[in-house]
Amino acid sequence: MRSSADMTLEEQFALMKEFYDRGLFIVRLHTGDPCIYGAIQEQMAFFDEYGMDYHITPGISSFLAAAAALQSQFTIPEKVQTIILTRGEGRTPMPEKEKLHLLARSQSTMCIFLSASIVDQVQSELMQHYPPTTPVAACYHLTWKDERIYRGELQDLAKIVKENNLTLTTMIVVGDAIDNRQGLSKLYSHQFKHLFRN
Known part of the structure; x- marks a missing residue:
């Protein structure tokens, strides 16, 4: 087993090909889902x-x-039916049509990756369309032993992130779906019993 943290993509490729050419089975293990904000495209190429x-x-x-x-x-039925996975604009430019303030128009549940370091900009863009009291959560090291969750309102997002020294491994979630127990699904009501078979 070899950590790729200190390896370039070229070094990773060379190592994988060396073992592949020997006819061995190789596992390239990524954290999270490999198709989101990873380097899987370069590896597949x-x-x-x-x-x-x-x-x-x-x-x-x-x-x-x-x-x-x-x-x-x-x-949430009849309230929020869309989840947006995105990030704020940092070193890697965002396509013009995917700027955060444009995506915020829908007031969907938004999960924002890789953006704790630019939280002031993120908060400012979101507040162009979400009310200041919209629920937010800053989720640090999700599923790790030191996982921490900070809840609050959008108007306090930057303060929450900075006061708790949150880093790149923080997911920012914004939207009315957080902690919402209203608008419950009617899926299991008597109206929908015909959907279930014994």
Whole structure:
């Protein structure tokens, strides 16, 4: 087993190909789901270039871990039916049509990755469309032993992140679905009994 934390992509590729060429089974283990904000695209391009067979097993994303940790359903009947997974604009530019303040127009449940270091900008953009009292949660090290969850209102988001020294491994969740117990689903009511079979 080898940690890739101190390796370049080129070094990772060379190591994987060395063992692949020996006919060995290789597992490239990612944290969370490999398809979100990872380097899987570059790895697949490498495997394709060298004709290497591979299989991708989906992981559990931190936005799902956030819902569980917050004990919140991120969709609420007749109130919120969309979840947006995004990040604030840092070193990597965002496409113009995906700027945070534009996505905020929907007031969906928003899960914001990789943005604790630019929390002032994130708060400012979100407040262009969400009310200041919109529930927020800053979820640090989700599923880790030192997991910490901080709840509050959007107007206090930057303060929450800074006062608790939260870092890049923080997911910011915003929206009325957090802790919402209203608008409960009618799925199990007598009106829908015909959906279930014994």
